[in-house]
Amino acid sequence: MKRGWAICFVVCFFLIAFLLPSGPLHAQEKGVKLRYSNFFPPMHPISKLSDDWGKEIDKRTNGRVKVTYFPGATLTPPMQTYDSTVKGIADVGQAVMAYAPGRLPLSEVLNQPLGVSSGIQATKLANAYYKKFAPKEFDDVKVMYLHGGAPCFFHTKNVISSIDGLKGLRIKCNAENAGIVTSLGAAPVTIPVTETYDGLQKGLLEGLLIAPEALKFFRFAEVVKTTLENYASSFMVSFFxxxxxxxxxxxxKEDQQAIEKINEEWADRQGKLWVALDKEGTEYAIQKGVKFVRASKEEEARTAEKLKPVLGDYVKDKKAKGLPAEEALKFCLEYVKANP
Structure with a gap:
């Protein structure tokens, strides 16, 4: 009798174990649902590309992984996207690295005046940097891919012909790039991009430091007259x-591999999209009468010399925190030079 009960117990145990699988297999049988938070508005080309990323995942995993897309900061505020993804409020998050202040210190190297020439170069650099250094600051998430916007230039309300014309001007910029502005003799003003048009129109600002695509998408071409196309002062806005x-x-594992493949493809598409948006913004600005002044090699060399303290401050600050800042900066500068 006892032997019969023992056999019955063993059979029931294995039956339950078979019927109630755990871990990724169990999750896959139910399907994995991902909520993707992005601050770009729904009609922006980058937002559309992000939405397509989720649709491609659904397609290649045969519906085992489904992505619901939340554009326009409808799921998480931009400044909270990184932390919200860590906490699981969002499952996937895209934002500007600068929107996670203090969280990604080594990666601030990507926002320095490295002299990037295009969104393709910037995006390749960002991912090469991540692959090389695998910074621990990203350990609490899984990085899908990084990308970098088109190079940012100075745009002014007045007609100027060189960096000398920036002296004393009130320039809108991001806080992390204020050093570029001050090093060239201008006064940094850190206000939201959404308030910049009015600031320029009302004379509160005399210029801004931003990528040319914004000349169209934020209509800045209506209120500026000159763009200084100086790659020595250019930097990218980096995104995660x-x-x-x-x-x-x-x-x-199978679906993870599929997603990793999609990430590689989308990073490439993202870089190309930045180039297209940059071209579109430039052409629009020229139609509006904005004059693009291309700096000479001598002018760029002079600019680079003035900006050396900005790079030095980055290295000094991050080295004090025990980070390989010097190595990261050297890698990025050499990458830009070797991969024009």
Missing amino acids: IVMNKDKWNSIS
């Missing part, structure tokens, strides 16, 4: 697309 780590671990 990251996934909640627990959510990533709930996806099967």
